Amino acid sequence: MSSSLMRFREIRRHFPIKDGVFVRREVGSVRAVDGVSFDIEHGKTFGLVGESGCGKSTIARLALLLDHVTDGSITYDGTDVREFSSAELRKFRHSVQAVFQDPYSSLSPRLTAGAIIAEPLVVARTLSRSAIRERVAELLETVGLPRGAEDRYPHEFSGGQRQRIAIARALAVNPRLIILDEPVSALDVSIRAQIMNLLKDIQREFGIAYLLIAHDIEVVKHMSDRTGVMYLGKLVEVADGDDLYLEPRHPYTNALMAAVPPSHPDQEQSGDLLPGDVPSPVTPPKGCSLHPRCPLAEKRCAVERPELKQVAPNHLVGCHLF
Amino acid sequence: MAHTQSANNASPVLEVKNLRTHFQTRRGELKAVNNVSFSLARGETLGLVGESGSGKSMTCFSILRMIAKPAGKIVGGEVLLDGTDLLKLSEEEIREVRGKGISMILQDPMTSLNPLISVGKQVAEPLHLHQGLSGSSLWDAVREVLALVRIPAPERRLKDYPHQMSGGMRQRIVGAISVSCRPRVLIADEPTTALDVTIQAQFLKLLKDMQKSTGLGMILVTHDLGIVAKNCDRVAVMYAGKIVEIGSVRDIFDRPAHPYTRALLRSLPKLSEKHDRLPSIEGQPPDLLDLPAGCSFQERCPHAMPICRRQEPEQTEIAKEHLARCFLVDEEAEA
Numbered sequence: 019m020s021s022s023l024m025r026f027r028e029i030r031r032h033f034p035i036k037d038g039v040f041v042r043r044e045v046g047s048v049r050a051v052d053g054v055s056f057d058i059e060h061g062k063t064f065g066l067v068g069e070s071g072c073g074k075s076t077i078a079r080l081a082l083l084l085d086h087v088t089d090g091s092i093t094y095d096g097t098d099v100r101e102f103s104s105a106e107l108r109k110f111r112h113s114v115q116a117v118f119q120d121p122y123s124s125l126s127p128r129l130t131a132g133a134i135i136a137e138p139l140v141v142a143r144t145l146s147r148s149a150i151r152e153r154v155a156e157l158l159e160t161v162g163l164p165r166g167a168e169d170r171y172p173h174e175f176s177g178g179q180r181q182r183i184a185i186a187r188a189l190a191v192n193p194r195l196i197i198l199d200e201p202v203s204a205l206d207v208s209i210r211a212q213i214m215n216l217l218k219d220i221q222r223e224f225g226i227a228y229l230l231i232a233h234d235i236e237v238v239k240h241m242s243d244r245t246g247v248m249y250l251g252k253l254v255e256v257a258d259g260d261d262l263y264l265e266p267r268h269p270y271t272n273a274l275m276a277a278v279p280p281s282h283p284d285q286e287q288s289g290d291l292l293p294g295d296v297p298s299p300v301t302p303p304k305g306c307s308l309h310p311r312c313p314l315a316e317k318r319c320a321v322e323r324p325e326l327k328q329v330a331p332n333h334l335v336g337c338h339l340f
Numbered sequence: 341m342a343h344t345q346s347a348n349n350a351s352p353v354l355e356v357k358n359l360r361t362h363f364q365t366r367r368g369e370l371k372a373v374n375n376v377s378f379s380l381a382r383g384e385t386l387g388l389v390g391e392s393g394s395g396k397s398m399t400c401f402s403i404l405r406m407i408a409k410p411a412g413k414i415v416g417g418e419v420l421l422d423g424t425d426l427l428k429l430s431e432e433e434i435r436e437v438r439g440k441g442i443s444m445i446l447q448d449p450m451t452s453l454n455p456l457i458s459v460g461k462q463v464a465e466p467l468h469l470h471q472g473l474s475g476s477s478l479w480d481a482v483r484e485v486l487a488l489v490r491i492p493a494p495e496r497r498l499k500d501y502p503h504q505m506s507g508g509m510r511q512r513i514v515g516a517i518s519v520s521c522r523p524r525v526l527i528a529d530e531p532t533t534a535l536d537v538t539i540q541a542q543f544l545k546l547l548k549d550m551q552k553s554t555g556l557g558m559i560l561v562t563h564d565l566g567i568v569a570k571n572c573d574r575v576a577v578m579y580a581g582k583i584v585e586i587g588s589v590r591d592i593f594d595r596p597a598h599p600y601t602r603a604l605l606r607s608l609p610k611l612s613e614k615h616d617r618l619p620s621i622e623g624q625p626p627d628l629l630d631l632p633a634g635c636s637f638q639e640r641c642p643h644a645m646p647i648c649r650r651q652e653p654e655q656t657e658i659a660k661e662h663l664a665r666c667f668l669v670d671e672e673a674e675a
Contacts, residue, residue: 069536070507176624177392206391207563211607211620218617233537240618277541279566281608283589291545292538295506 022057023195023227024081029054029090031076035300048299050076052251053090056244058195061221063228065242067235067274069296072248074231078199081229082116083107112142115188119200121180125172131158131183132168138190157186160223161216178209182216189220195227202237214240235274239263244332247271250299250307253326257333267335269312306338314339351422352379353557354403354442354525359417361402364410367629372398372412374581380525380557385548387568387589388561389604390578391625396561399578400527404442405434421525440470443518447530449510453502459513460498463520470521481520488553489516489546508539512546519550526551529561544571565604569593574661577601580626580636583655587662597664599641635666643668 032047051073058064066074079085080092083099092099094110102110115138118124125134132154139150158167161182172180181201188196201217202210214237221228232238238245245262247255247270255268266272273292280286292311297303303310309319319338326336361373373395380386388396401407403419405426419426421441426434438444446452453462463482467473473481479498486494489512502510511531518526528547532540548571551558560572568575568589576586577600585598596602606619623640632638635648647667655663656670 069538179624206625207565208391208604208607208621209624211618212622215617215620235537273538277537279541279564280569281566282593283569285569291541293542295508295539296536 021060023060023095024058024229025091025093026057026077026081027055027091027093029077029080029087029092031073031080031085032088046300049251049302050299051080051087052302054246054248054251054253055090056246056253056256058227058229059243060194061225061227062243063221063230063241065230065232065238065245066248067232067238067245068248069233071250071296071299073251073299074233074248075199078116078197078229078231081197082114083110112138112191113194114197115191115193115195116197116199117181117184117188117201120204121172121177121184122204124184125180127172130169130171131163131175134172134183135168135186135190138187142191153190154186157189160189160220161186176209177205178212181205181213185213185216185220189224189226192224193226195229198228198230198232200232201230203232203234210237217241235263236278247274250297250302252307252336253334254308254336255334256326257330261330261333265330265333267329267333267340268337269314269339270308306336353382353422354380354559355418355420356399356403357418357420359399359402359419360415361398361407361412362415363412365629370628371581372628373402376417376578376581376583378576378583378586380559382524382557383551383555384574385551385558385560385572387572387575388559388578389563389565389568389575391563393625393628394578395581396578397529398581400444400529400559400561403527404438404444406438436470439466439518439523440521441523442525442527443521443523445511445514445518445526445528445531448534449507449514450502450534452514453510455502458499458501459505460500463513463516466517466521485516485520486513488519488550489513491516506539507535508543511535511539511543515543515546515550519554519556522554523556525557525559527559527561530563531560532567533562547571565608577604580628580631582636582665584637584666585664587659587664591659591662595659595662597658597662597669598637598666599643599668600637601664603640 029051030053031051032049034044035046035048036042037045054077056064066077068074080087097106135154135157136150139145139153145153154168163179163182175183202213205213218241220226230238230241244258246253247268249270255262255271262271266275273290276291290313294311305321306319306324309315312319316338324336324338326334327340329335329340357377359373359376363370363372376399378386388399390396402414405414407414414427421437426437460482463485464478467478467481483494486497491497491509491512532543535543544567562568572589574588575592576583577598579600585592585601592601593605596605603621607621621640626636634650635653638644638648645667653665653667653670655665657663658669
């Protein structure tokens with residue numbers, strides 16, 4: 019286990035809800051992340067899949083140290099992130115980069131592609147100006163953008179090309195981990211495959227670890243070495259590689275797979291669709307948070323909260339039925 | 341406007357013929373919809389598939405004449421709703437058609453609902469305007485359509501504002517508004533893109549159920565071929581403002597003829613298969629202001645021939661009601 023690059027142990031992030039006109043009192047909290055543990059291994063991809071409001075983007079912010087956990091611990095390279103010196107924090111900021119969902123809003127419209135990609139290098143102050151220019155040209159080639167792209171502005175590129183610029187920017191300072199928050203969900207289907215292939219090539223070439231966050235289980239399946247399924251702030255199933263897709267155990271994982279549109283008219287829809295909506299994380303249901311929507315719910319599901327249990331090697335499920 | 345409701349179910353409810361919509365831009369004329377023709381039968385669902393910028397949304401907006409003026413203009417063609425050409429109607433007459441003859445569901449339920457008006461009032465508005473209902477009969481009708489889209493406890497929800505509802509429930513409200521006046525055609529433009537995956541499947545099922553009970557014709561716009569497989573009877577694939585292939589859902593999935601359709605199908609990730617690399621369509625979507633001479637897909641096409649760079653392919657019939665614009669299927673074409 020010592021090979022993990024980043025470890026999350028029972029992390030929680032609760033956002034207080036305040037009310038009152040003169041005296042702001044805490045009246046409750048949104049349990050965005052409620053006791054989640056997982057490891058990101060060197061050069062591997064950990065995928066987090068879940069619907070909106072399940073807390074996956076909060077985890078992205080916590081992993082980038084843009085926000086702090088309410089409880090629990092995060093260690094990076096063996097050091098607890100709370101004990102980082104300012105020099106260590108600066109180093110962390112270089113070695114962990116991010117690519118966000120919307121390449122239309124994550125790139126400054128006033129900077130050229132070259133300036134966007136060069137920015138982290140300028141901040142790092144390790145390269146001369148001519149060396150930066152060379153590095154930018156090299157990065158453009160790595161992400162498959164044409165020569166001369168550095169002088170053009172984001173609006174001159176298509177969505178897929180913009181995402182390539184965002185990837186080049188993340189690669190600029192040789193990171194060890196990239197947080198990919200819905201990297202392809204804003205892109206057209208035909209372009210998605212291109213970007214996923216590019217991300218895999220980059221991982222193979224540079225040995226970068228990924229934390230991939232997506233709502234699309236097909237994207238996560240294609241990219242991840244290990245996958246965690248989240249529902250209302252908790253992991254409900256964690257498994258390696260194909261285990262999750264070949265033998266999904268948790269009813270929610272099954273429902274996510276059933277919701278994937280079939281790829282051929284003859285293909286039978288597998289499993290049941292979930293009825294109802296995702297409950298509010300302010301008032302999560304008692305017991306198992308899925309029980310009001312779960313087709314297999316029993317009496318104890320409404321009372322007792324299931325813990326994650328190992329059901330097969332490296333395969334954890336949080337459900338009373340296992 | 342008096343509609344002559346055709347008793348003949350075989351005649352299409354909607355026919356679009358050679359529709360062309362152009363936009364004037366600083367860089368020149370943009371042909372967003374370039375000679376698009378298709379028909380829609382009663383109770384049928386036509387999938388309109390393509391990448392962003394392929395003209396699928398503009399085709400839908402053109403049908404209801406909701407093109408931003410003066411930049412955009414419908415420059416030609418016919419849109420026949422039960423034989424009446426919508427492009428020839430006066431402003432007043434087309435307003436009658438919107439919501440009553442043809443209605444529309446847009447992608448984002450947060451922006452298509454008014455945040456300052458309760459959902460009950462928003463559902464009531466078209467019923468009042470188009471059906472002339474008022475008083476208790478109006479509110480009975482509102483409750484009825486809310487029940488149709490399976491809003492739990494509709495009575496309690498009438499006074500709610502959109503922000504008090506989840507995304508899936510908001511989209512169901514939009515669905516309720518769009519079917520409230522019993523339109524003959526429903527255009528759903530990426531209706532599930534903004535919804536969560538488990539809610540997506542729910543909403544698509546609801547649309548199909550509503551269609552079954554009302555017999556309306558539906559145009560389902562999407563960039564996701566997966567959604568098409570189970571929900572559509574026929575499919576039109578658009579590329580650069582043109583329909584490049586149209587056929588039954590079987591034709592498209594089992595016998596795709598156009599290289600673009602084939603590439604789209606290949607790039608669908610499949611849960612049941614493990615690829616190390618996904619097959620992808622190389623290159624970028626074309627710039628509509630700078631289209632090459634000949635076929636618009638030539639630069640990304642693995643089968644491009646010299647003729648594709650000179651001449652634009654015509655629509656060719658491959659089998660009954662299965663058409664494609666490609667020289668590969670045009671036997672008279674010489675490479």
